[in-house]
Amino acid sequence: MADLPLPSEAMADARHNMEICNACRYCEGFCAVFPAMQLKREFSDGDLNYLANLCHGCQGCFYACQYAPPHPWGINVPQAFAALRVESYAEHAWPRPMAKLFERNGTAVSLLTALAVALVLLLAGSLQSPDVMLRAHSGPGAFFAVISYQAMVWSASAVFLFALLAMAMSTTAFWRASGGGTITAKALAHALHDSMTLRNLGGGGDGCNYPGEGFSHQRRWLHHAMAYGFLLCFAATSVATLYHHGLGLVAPYDLLSLPVLLGTVGGILMLIGTAGLLWLKVLADPAPAARAVLGGEYAMLILLAGVAKTGLLLLAFRATPAMGWLLALHLGFVLALFLALPYSKFIHGLFRTAALVRSHQER
Amino acid sequence: MADLTRIYDVLVIGGGNAALCAAVTAREAGASVLLLESAPKPFRGGNSRHTRNFRGMHQAPTKVLTGSYLEDEYWDDLRRVTGGITDEPLARMTIRVSAEMTPWMEACGVRFQPALSGTLSLSRTNAFFLGGGKALLNAYYATAERLGVDILYDAEVTNLHVDDGFVRSAEFNHRGFPASVTARCVVAAAGGFQANLDWMRQYWGDAVDNFVIRGTPYAKGRVLKTLLDQGVAPIGDPTQFHAVALDARSPQFDGGISTRLDSVPFSVVLNRDGVRFYDEGEDVWPKRYAIWGRLIAQQPGQIAYSICDAKAYSLFMPSVYPAIKADSLAELAHKLGLDVGTVERTVAEYNAAVQPGRFDSTGLDECRTEGLTPPKTHWARRIEEAPFYGYPLRPGITFTYLGVKVNENARMLMADGRPSANLFASGEIMAGNILGRGYLAGFGMTIGTVFGRIAGREAARAARN
Numbered sequence: 001m002a003d004l005p006l007p008s009e010a011m012a013d014a015r016h017n018m019e020i021c022n023a024c025r026y027c028e029g030f031c032a033v034f035p036a037m038q039l040k041r042e043f044s045d046g047d048l049n050y051l052a053n054l055c056h057g058c059q060g061c062f063y064a065c066q067y068a069p070p071h072p073w074g075i076n077v078p079q080a081f082a083a084l085r086v087e088s089y090a091e092h093a094w095p096r097p098m099a100k101l102f103e104r105n106g107t108a109v110s111l112l113t114a115l116a117v118a119l120v121l122l123l124a125g126s127l128q129s130p131d132v133m134l135r136a137h138s139g140p141g142a143f144f145a146v147i148s149y150q151a152m153v154w155s156a157s158a159v160f161l162f163a164l165l166a167m168a169m170s171t172t173a174f175w176r177a178s179g180g181g182t183i184t185a186k187a188l189a190h191a192l193h194d195s196m197t198l199r200n201l202g203g204g205g206d207g208c209n210y211p212g213e214g215f216s217h218q219r220r221w222l223h224h225a226m227a228y229g230f231l232l233c234f235a236a237t238s239v240a241t242l243y244h245h246g247l248g249l250v251a252p253y254d255l256l257s258l259p260v261l262l263g264t265v266g267g268i269l270m271l272i273g274t275a276g277l278l279w280l281k282v283l284a285d286p287a288p289a290a291r292a293v294l295g296g297e298y299a300m301l302i303l304l305a306g307v308a309k310t311g312l313l314l315l316a317f318r319a320t321p322a323m324g325w326l327l328a329l330h331l332g333f334v335l336a337l338f339l340a341l342p343y344s345k346f347i348h349g350l351f352r353t354a355a356l357v358r359s360h361q362e363r
Numbered sequence: 364m365a366d367l368t369r370i371y372d373v374l375v376i377g378g379g380n381a382a383l384c385a386a387v388t389a390r391e392a393g394a395s396v397l398l399l400e401s402a403p404k405p406f407r408g409g410n411s412r413h414t415r416n417f418r419g420m421h422q423a424p425t426k427v428l429t430g431s432y433l434e435d436e437y438w439d440d441l442r443r444v445t446g447g448i449t450d451e452p453l454a455r456m457t458i459r460v461s462a463e464m465t466p467w468m469e470a471c472g473v474r475f476q477p478a479l480s481g482t483l484s485l486s487r488t489n490a491f492f493l494g495g496g497k498a499l500l501n502a503y504y505a506t507a508e509r510l511g512v513d514i515l516y517d518a519e520v521t522n523l524h525v526d527d528g529f530v531r532s533a534e535f536n537h538r539g540f541p542a543s544v545t546a547r548c549v550v551a552a553a554g555g556f557q558a559n560l561d562w563m564r565q566y567w568g569d570a571v572d573n574f575v576i577r578g579t580p581y582a583k584g585r586v587l588k589t590l591l592d593q594g595v596a597p598i599g600d601p602t603q604f605h606a607v608a609l610d611a612r613s614p615q616f617d618g619g620i621s622t623r624l625d626s627v628p629f630s631v632v633l634n635r636d637g638v639r640f641y642d643e644g645e646d647v648w649p650k651r652y653a654i655w656g657r658l659i660a661q662q663p664g665q666i667a668y669s670i671c672d673a674k675a676y677s678l679f680m681p682s683v684y685p686a687i688k689a690d691s692l693a694e695l696a697h698k699l700g701l702d703v704g705t706v707e708r709t710v711a712e713y714n715a716a717v718q719p720g721r722f723d724s725t726g727l728d729e730c731r732t733e734g735l736t737p738p739k740t741h742w743a744r745r746i747e748e749a750p751f752y753g754y755p756l757r758p759g760i761t762f763t764y765l766g767v768k769v770n771e772n773a774r775m776l777m778a779d780g781r782p783s784a785n786l787f788a789s790g791e792i793m794a795g796n797i798l799g800r801g802y803l804a805g806f807g808m809t810i811g812t813v814f815g816r817i818a819g820r821e822a823a824r825a826a827r828n
Contacts, residue, residue, distance in 0.1 A: 023621035023683035026415055026495030029476035041681050063501060064494030066412050066619050070405050206474065213501060 007045060010083040014048045017080045020073055027061040031200040033077070034061075036359045049091070050178035052084040053348070053355040056200045058208030062288040069287070082290035089347050092177065094169035101343040106295020109344050113303050116339060117332030124328035133324035140250035146324045147331065156331075159338040166342035171350040180358045191356035195349070198223060200356075211284035219280060226273025226304065227349075232266025233311070252318055264315060270308035274301045300345040307333045365513040367544050371397045372826035373819070374533060374546035376520045376586050378402060379409030380496070380808055381790025382552035383503035384815025385822065387471060389550070390510045392823035397544060398512055399535055401519035401553070402581040406617075407500065409554050410578035410762065410791065410807075413619040414496035416489040417812065418805035420462040427465055427475040427490040434458050437488075440803055448799030456771055457797055460813045465490055468812070472502035489805040496808075518542075520586050523549065525593040528783040548785040548822040551775075552815065555763035555791045556584020557604055558616060563760075566602040573665035575609060575759045580616035582762075587792055590767050595786065596778045599764035599795025605802050606656025611666060611755035612684045624754050625679035627655060628742050629724070630671035631713055632756070634662040637696070637705030639713070644741035647727065648679075653802055660758040667756045668699050670710070673748040678724045686752040695751045714745040762807070766795035773818035787822050789814035 007015070018037055021027065028034045033054050040047055059078050062068055067075035090102035101108040124133065124147060137145045144152070194200060198220045202208035207217035240259040243249040253260050278301050281294070310330035317326055340346065373389040375382050378400025386398045400407050420437050421428050437458045441449060465475070474493035478486050485491075492499045507514065515537060522534040532545045556562045558580045563571045576582075591597050613622035628648050632655075634640050641658050645651055659667045676686070689695035696706035713735060720729030722744060730743045767788050768776040775786040775793075790811040797810055 019681070019685070020621055020683050022681045024619070025680075026620065029491070029493045041677060060494060060498075064498035066495065066497050066617075067621075068405075071617060072614060214505065 008087055010080065010087050011045055011048060013080045014052060014084045015043055016073075017075055017077050018043050018048065018051065020067060020075055021061075021077065024067070026066070027064060027077075030060040030064075031056065031058060032194070032356065032359045033081075033200075036362065039362055044179070046178045048084060049088040049174070050180075050355050050358055052081040052088060053174070053178075053351040054200075054359055055081040055085075056198065056208075056352070057082060057288075058201050058210065059285075059288045060202070060209050063209050063213045076288060078288040079290045082293050085348065085351070086290075086293045086296065088174060088351065089170070089343075092170045092173040093343065094166050094173065098166070098343055102296070104295065105293070105344060106297075106299040109296060109299035109303060109340050112340055112343075113299075113306070113333070113336040116336035117329065120332035120335060121325070121328050124324070128324070133328075134321050135324070136319060136321045137323060138319060140252075142252050142318070142323070143327055144250075146327050152331065155335070156338070159335060163338050163341040167347060167350055170342060170347060171354055174351050175354045175358075178355070178358065180354065181361070183357055184361060187357050187360035190360040191353050194356050194360075195353045211280045213285070218276070222273045222276035222280065224273070225269045226277060229266045229269025229271075229273055229308070230304065232262050233270065233308070234266075236260070236263035236266060260315065263311065267308045267312045267315075270304060271312070274305035274308065277301055278305070297345050300340070303333065303337055303340060303344075307337050365397055365515050367542055369395075371395050371513075371544065371546040373397075373548050373550060373822045374399070374544060375550045375552060375819075376533065377409060377550075377552035377554060377790065377792075378407045378514075378516070379552065379554065379790060379811065380411035380414070380499065380503070381792075381811030381815040381818075382409075382550070383500065383507060384812050385550040385552055385787075385789050385819035386512045387503060387507050387510060388816045388819025389823040389826075390507065390512050390819075392820060394823035394826050396507075396512045397546065398507065398514045399518040399520055399533070399544075400514065400516050401583075402516065402579065404516045406579065406581065407504070407516060408497060408579075409582060411496045411500055411811070413578050413617075414492075414499075414805075414808050415620065416485065416491045416805040417464070417468070417808045418461065418489050418803060419465055419809065420458050422462070424478070425465065425490075427478050428487065429478045430487040432488050437461075440488075441798075441806070444801035444803050445799050446801065450796050453769075453771060454797045457810060457813045460816075461809045464809075464812050464816070467816070468499075471506040473499050474502070485804060519581075519583075520553065521589075523551075523586070523589050523593070525590070525595075525783075525786070528594065528777045528781060528786070530783075530786050547826040548787065550773075550787045550789060550815075550818045550822050551586050551590060551767065551792050552788065552790040552811075552818070553586035553792055554579070554582040554584075555604075555765065556582060556587055557760045557763045558582040559584045562588075563604075563763075567660075570660060570665050573757060574606075574660070575611075575613045575618065575622070575757050576616045577607070577609065577618060577620075577622065577759045577761050578616070582791075584763070587765065587767065590775070590786070594778050595783070596768035596776045596780070597765060598768040598793075599766050599799055601763075601765040603764045603800065605653060605761040605764075606660060606758045607652050607761065608655035608659055608667070608669075608756045609759035610682060610684050611757040613757070613759065618683075618759070621683040622759065623652070624669060624682055624756060625652070626669045626671055626675075626682070626752075626754055627652075629675040629678045630669040631710065631739070631746065633668045633670065633701065633706065633709060635664045635666055635701075637701045638709055639737060639739075640667075642737050642740050644731070644739045644743055646741075649804075655756070656758040656760070659756055665758055668701060669754045669756055670695065670699075670706075670746065670751065671753075672746045672751050674744065675746075676752050682754060684754075686754055688750050688752055690749050690751075692746070692751055695753050699753050699755065710746050713739070713743075714747060717743050717745050761802070762791055762794075764795045764799060766791070766793045769793045769796055769814070771817075772821045773814050774821060785822075785825055787818040787825075789818040 067073040090099040093099040206215040372394035375386040375398040476491040520535040609622040716732035716735035775783040
């Protein structure tokens with residue numbers, strides 16, 4: 001952290017790794033990290049934070065490394081960088097006290113999820129009569145009969161805008177501290193392309209070495225399913241907002257309407273992606289993993305899976321008396337996700353894209 | 364699962380590139396194969412673990428090589444580095460066969476960097492393994508396992524029972540316990556003896572205690588020794604080894620590629636007594652790095668110190684250990700443990716001899732000394748700009764040249780000239796047939812791959828008869 005006088009253990013470990021890697025350079029063909037590393041002779045903390053976030057954890061370098069444990073040098077770049085990445089999220093968290101949430105991120109995200117779900121359920125249960133909660137509703141405005149439109153929109157907007165602000169502040173702070181300058185359009189375009197294709201996770205090649213030594217594209221495809229599923233769900237919500245305000249159409253929408261189609265496909269993709277990634281994580285070789293960060297990764301995957309699953313359940317049972325509580329449950333998970341965005345694994349997408357921008361600018 | 368009660372068609376001794384190429388090839392030909400690797404699994408692969416590329420002949424650009432590299436140019440390169448200590452028919456055969464190797468390597472899962480992206484200017488002659496030698500080995504081991512090669516790690520062969528050129532069985536230590544196995548044919552691919560300091564001591568005395576072994580600590584030469592003791596013809600000068608200059612702070616074994624130091628042409632190199640002993644700027648570094656190991660091995664205490672100043676520091680690859688840094692030459696000499704007065708005098712004499720001229724770090728330039736012994740004939744610039752940097756250097760041994768004599772079928776030849784009935788060799792243990800002196804980047808992997816393939820094929824064939 002910025003206020004500590006000595007470099008952290010993770011920082012020292014990352015530096016040890018990069019100094020040896022930079023004298024070896026056998027891994028230059030794997031990903032963006034090594035060409036970026038080769039431009040340096042000495043590594044500042046900002047450089048290491050940048051390189052750590054550029055690392056996608058494909059693990060190719062780990063299995064190829066002649067200095068990997070049990071070699072006395074113990075080179076393990078994916079592990080060192082995973083540990084340092086979480087420190088970099090904490091170091092640039094906004095507002096500052098929220099950095100604490102990264103210390104035991106799995107516990108933090110799990111508690112946050114439990115509290116958010118409990119809060120929404122409690123509010124729904126105490127503010128709404130049991131009769132309304134347990135009755136089947138139909139026709140336009142069915143959802144809002146359970147939880148008022150005003151309550152839904154204002155709380156969601158407030159939390160989401162705060163999350164956006166916090167993520168923007170964090171990413172900007174990371175960008176500055178890691179030595180990034182003015183962003184060029186070309187670098188940004190390349191970086192976005194790399195992000196969206198996960199090129200550095202073995203895209204275009206034989207895939208990455210995950211969950212073990214063999215090459216596989218599974219992780220990349222599952223991540224795509226999850227990330228694009230999430231974006232489709234987000235698009236569903238955006239389209240619904242347009243329907244509501246622009247066209248005066250009030251939810252619930254028809255099964256074949258655009259918002260429901262987007263949300264259904266997105267939700268299913270998210271479920272496939274998160275379930276697959278969780279399964280791979282269970283199978284994964286522990287050697288290149290950083291144990292301390294696994295909790296936060298599991299928590300985020302489970303939270304995303306929870307959002308998707310409750311959303312699909314809500315869709316399936318929206319015409320039944322279960323709708324009331326399912327809606328409350330789903331909104332509880334969504335609230336938890338929005339609250340957790342800036343203080344969880346989710347932030348990696350922004351930091352990584354920022355790191356990719358810098359790597360393209362330096363080329 | 365390895366079954367030591369059965370008779371294997373082919374026993375492969377060793378676990379590096381040459382061994383795996385032989386094992387996979389023999390298995391592809393239908394032979395039952397047992398491979399004994401003396402290292403435990405995490406350190407499998409011998410010196411191949413530390414390699415990076417393969418030198419391949421090619422008529423036209425390939426996916427992994429640019430331009431063309433024809434037999435005659437390849438042969439000329441080899442003749443030059445070996446000073447003619449080679450076997451032309453064997454060498455030319457190796458060169459020609461190298462042209463066919465990369466597709467087979469790729470079929471075994473070996474991945475190459477795309478041509479042109481290598482850090483070194485070798486993409487015309489050398490194909491670079493994506494991730495280096497360990498990644499290549501992982502691919503070969505996965506292929507061998509998939510094909511059904513039985514593999515034992517931590518299995519050091521201690522003795523072969525050879526009877527008039529016919530090997531009957533092998534004794535080995537498996538995880539510390541004695542074991543033995545019988546096979547119809549044996550491929551010895553167990554490397555040289557550079558990690559056997561007692562053997563090295565026979566030729567170099569106690570200087571060996573100051574040598575660093577760049578590669579595997581498992582190259583003890585026990586297989587080589589048992590073969591030579593039982594009448595296989597030797598090849599190569601037993602006293603000779605390939606050595607480079609590397610950081611004296613390196614671990615005694617297995618430091619690999621990253622311990623090398625490229626500072627020499629841009630610095631002055633002093634011995635323990637604080638005086639220079641060789642022209643640091645004789646030629647571009649890729650053509651000279653391999654002589655500095657020997658030069659340092661011949662200095663008192665087998666140690667030397669490379670010293671440069673601020674303007675030279677960024678001209679060479681970063682070192683694995685940080686440079687020793689000081690604000691004055693005296694302070695640097697003190698930190699390096701050298702006599703301050705002598706170092707100051709040596710550098711002053713050198714500085715005074717430096718002539719003005721055009722400096723070019725990328726090629727032979729005009730910066731040289733005048734009236735200095737030994738001279739520095741290129742890249743000679745005054746050492747005057749603080750901070751000053753120093754590195755201690757030791758000889759780093761890559762491999763030894765002594766081996767077993769083989770014919771073009773990788774069959775070992777006995778001292779009386781007859782070919783052995785069922786003994787084959789590939790890799791470093793027979794490289795001295797072709798590479799009697801010097802080195803050509805990536806050629807060790809070429810010999811290992813070509814002879815590994817030949818040995819595997821011939822051993823499988825011999826086992827069937």
